[in-house]
Amino acid sequence: MSARPPSGESGATLIVGAGLIGASIGMALVAAGRSVWLEDADPDVTRLAAALGAGTAAPLSPGQAGVAVDTVIVAVPPAAIATECSRLTHTYPTATVIHVCSVQTRPRLEIDRLMLNSSHIIGTHPMAGSERGGPTASSAALFRDRPWVICPDGCEPSAAAVADDVVRACGGYPVRMSATAHDDAVALVSHTPQLVSSALAGQLADAAPEIVTIAGTGIRDLTRLAGADPVLWRDIIASNAGPVRRHLRDLRDALDRVILALGESGPGDHENAAVTRLLDRGRAGRERLGGKHGSRGRHWSTVQVVIEDRPGTLVAVLSACQDLGVNVEDISVDHAPGHPVGVLELQVDPVAADSLAEALRSRGWEVAGVAFPHD
Amino acid sequence: MSARPPSGESGATLIVGAGLIGASIGMALVAAGRSVWLEDADPDVTRLAAALGAGTAAPLSPGQAGVAVDTVIVAVPPAAIATECSRLTHTYPTATVIHVCSVQTRPRLEIDRLMLNSSHIIGTHPMAGSERGGPTASSAALFRDRPWVICPDGCEPSAAAVADDVVRACGGYPVRMSATAHDDAVALVSHTPQLVSSALAGQLADAAPEIVTIAGTGIRDLTRLAGADPVLWRDIIASNAGPVRRHLRDLRDALDRVILALGESGPGDHENAAVTRLLDRGRAGRERLGGKHGSRGRHWSTVQVVIEDRPGTLVAVLSACQDLGVNVEDISVDHAPGHPVGVLELQVDPVAADSLAEALRSRGWEVAGVAFPHD
Numbered sequence: 104m105s106a107r108p109p110s111g112e113s114g115a116t117l118i119v120g121a122g123l124i125g126a127s128i129g130m131a132l133v134a135a136g137r138s139v140w141l142e143d144a145d146p147d148v149t150r151l152a153a154a155l156g157a158g159t160a161a162p163l164s165p166g167q168a169g170v171a172v173d174t175v176i177v178a179v180p181p182a183a184i185a186t187e188c189s190r191l192t193h194t195y196p197t198a199t200v201i202h203v204c205s206v207q208t209r210p211r212l213e214i215d216r217l218m219l220n221s222s223h224i225i226g227t228h229p230m231a232g233s234e235r236g237g238p239t240a241s242s243a244a245l246f247r248d249r250p251w252v253i254c255p256d257g258c259e260p261s262a263a264a265v266a267d268d269v270v271r272a273c274g275g276y277p278v279r280m281s282a283t284a285h286d287d288a289v290a291l292v293s294h295t296p297q298l299v300s301s302a303l304a305g306q307l308a309d310a311a312p313e314i315v316t317i318a319g320t321g322i323r324d325l326t327r328l329a330g331a332d333p334v335l336w337r338d339i340i341a342s343n344a345g346p347v348r349r350h351l352r353d354l355r356d357a358l359d360r361v362i363l364a365l366g367e368s369g370p371g372d373h374e375n376a377a378v379t380r381l382l383d384r385g386r387a388g389r390e391r392l393g394g395k396h397g398s399r400g401r402h403w404s405t406v407q408v409v410i411e412d413r414p415g416t417l418v419a420v421l422s423a424c425q426d427l428g429v430n431v432e433d434i435s436v437d438h439a440p441g442h443p444v445g446v447l448e449l450q451v452d453p454v455a456a457d458s459l460a461e462a463l464r465s466r467g468w469e470v471a472g473v474a475f476p477h478d
Numbered sequence: 479m480s481a482r483p484p485s486g487e488s489g490a491t492l493i494v495g496a497g498l499i500g501a502s503i504g505m506a507l508v509a510a511g512r513s514v515w516l517e518d519a520d521p522d523v524t525r526l527a528a529a530l531g532a533g534t535a536a537p538l539s540p541g542q543a544g545v546a547v548d549t550v551i552v553a554v555p556p557a558a559i560a561t562e563c564s565r566l567t568h569t570y571p572t573a574t575v576i577h578v579c580s581v582q583t584r585p586r587l588e589i590d591r592l593m594l595n596s597s598h599i600i601g602t603h604p605m606a607g608s609e610r611g612g613p614t615a616s617s618a619a620l621f622r623d624r625p626w627v628i629c630p631d632g633c634e635p636s637a638a639a640v641a642d643d644v645v646r647a648c649g650g651y652p653v654r655m656s657a658t659a660h661d662d663a664v665a666l667v668s669h670t671p672q673l674v675s676s677a678l679a680g681q682l683a684d685a686a687p688e689i690v691t692i693a694g695t696g697i698r699d700l701t702r703l704a705g706a707d708p709v710l711w712r713d714i715i716a717s718n719a720g721p722v723r724r725h726l727r728d729l730r731d732a733l734d735r736v737i738l739a740l741g742e743s744g745p746g747d748h749e750n751a752a753v754t755r756l757l758d759r760g761r762a763g764r765e766r767l768g769g770k771h772g773s774r775g776r777h778w779s780t781v782q783v784v785i786e787d788r789p790g791t792l793v794a795v796l797s798a799c800q801d802l803g804v805n806v807e808d809i810s811v812d813h814a815p816g817h818p819v820g821v822l823e824l825q826v827d828p829v830a831a832d833s834l835a836e837a838l839r840s841r842g843w844e845v846a847g848v849a850f851p852h853d
Contacts, residue, residue: 291685303760
């Protein structure tokens with residue numbers, strides 16, 4: 104396989120690390136008409152990513168084949184970011200180096216320990232991805248309409264502009280934050296939830312079989328993240344230990360207040376101020392996440408339909424929605440363990456919910472209920 | 479409105495409490511050909527449930543209109559269970575009394591404090607329901623193929639048989655457990671997750687707006703329960719304080735080990751044994767929940783499709799699945815806040831995943847990726 108020099112008006116982009124994120128960036132940039140070279144510590148990964156359309160395997164020597172690299176994207180595990188950024192600066196001294204990392208402060212400190220001048224290196228973090236890894240899960244659409252954090256701490260403005268350009272070429276939208284603000288934010292919305300999900304799921308590890316039998320959708324939702332790759336997460340958590348520890352302590356303290364209050368309540372108490380405070384505050388926090396499209400406070404109605412487990416069931420129900428011109432805003436299927444019937448939940452505009460339920464019933468579907476938003 | 483005496487070979491069933499659960503039981507029993515009387519502290523709720531087909535509003539005096547009640551179902555809030563069971567035993571001394579409650583030990587103790595002989599009273603708990611309440615959310619199908627726990631502690635065998643019969647008439651399947659085992663199980667799979675979800679969501683209550691902007695599907699899944707009714711949950715948690723406290727302490731201890739380890743780790747550590755143990759154990763616990771149909775360890779492949787937000791999009795994608803004879807095992811839509819494009823995730827048999835992705839692409843859909851189960 105001979106390396107063909109990528110063409111293009113500006114210089115080429117070199118992507119180092121061709122896993123899920125690196126390969127997806129490559130696919131998006133290729134689709135946007137950019138020249139992309141790929142490099143990975145594992146040549147098989149490079150070949151696979153190239154075969155999937157993420158770019159061209161880079162030549163072994165940077166001087167070869169007329170390669171003019173002006174942008175380097177480093178998408179390797181957190182622990183390897185700093186050494187790779189340093190190495191690639193030596194190889195491509197005039198290029199802007201963009202790294203992609205779940206944490207930002209620690210790689211920035213490590214880079215500044217290794218290099219006197221790092222103002223051409225900029226840290227970024229696309230808020231997209233998957234609990235699955237590798238180039239086979241990658242896609243040019245991974246970043247489409249997703250936020251992508253850019254941390255311009257100590258960078259030349261031109262480096263931030265190059266990062267903005269890459270984010271937009273991938274279909275994402277840039278969100279500027281300091282490295283500290285980013286790490287605090289992801290500790291709250293990503294790293295702490297991961298640990299809590301694992302802790303909850305861990306309680307099921309030795310639970311009696313009948314307990315697992317009666318587990319419903321609530322615990323399933325809460326333990327989904329616990330299925331993620333432990334090696335990747337160990338690295339992420341270790342790289343953001345301070346902020347994770349702070350938010351985890353806040354959470355622990357909130358639970359401690361409830362534990363204490365439950366220990367003090369007598370057998371006749373049907374009210375508990377600490378529990379009420381926790382539940383009320385949780386509802387207020389949940390409210391801030393809002394619905395889709397960022398339309399906070401907008402609520403959908405839910406139409407529940409009992410469906411059987413055979414091909415065509417979902418499409419038949421959704422055909423009825425289409426016939427009525429009702430847009431299904433969100434959809435989920437709840438299956439009871441051991442049973443071939445499930446409940447399909449359709450989130451729709453409250454104005455359309457009743458007529459939809461009626462129409463589905465008239466077509467012979469069993470509508471289990473219609474629920475309207477209650478605040 | 480005059481009360482007509484329900485007809486039927488055996489005696490009538492009286493349902494006390496016509497909210498979501500009571501009305502749904504009424505609908506299911508009416509559909510099964512039973513005679514059902516309804517009673518609720520709020521006459522409007524009774525009328526609404528009756529109008530929805532959950533039964534007939536009960537006459538004010540039990541002797542009226544030839545009512546022969548042989549089964550009483552008590553579906554009132556946990557704190558009111560014992561007094562209602564006692565009152566109804568006096569009114570219908572020959573009836574079996576089945577109560578429906580999220581907790582079991584405490585109502586059993588309260589009943590035994592009120593009554594010398596309570597062997598005709600049996601506690602049950604259908605593992606179904608909704609974070610929404612009231613008769614308008616109710617349905618005859620609510621219990622279809624769902625587990626329904628029956629706690630026969632101290633009951634006559636005939637009472638347990640009557641409970642089994644009601645559960646089956648509602649389409650559910652009985653799961654026998656002691657009251658203690660039940661309360662321990664729901665503390666683990668329902669009550670502790672509720673408090674943890676509220677605690678996590680509570681951390682978002684005062685978070686900066688940009689933090690909310692970058693929140694993804696993980697934290698959304700984990701905080702869904704936090705939207706539930708705080709008053710109902712305060713009551714449930716208070717009624718199961720002991721087991722909830724025990725499991726919450728276990729969880730707190732697991733988090734404490736991580737907090738401690740994170741405080742001790744130096745800035746250069748990229749590994750942390752306590753974090754690794756938590757993540758590994760979480761993955762093992764999650765694995766036990768398995769997929770749908772109780773088929774533990776069976777994994778589906780995920781085909782991700784980028785979809786736009788307009789009527790007919792879902793149905794068009796699912797039509798393609800139907801044409802190929804591919805059964806969609808599960809489905810979800812991930813929306814990025816502020817953006818009109820989402821990613822549809824289709825869970826399908828791994829054998830069919832690649833050809834499905836191919837077929838969707840050939841029809842012009844943007845397939846963002848195919849992921850196979852990785853263990």
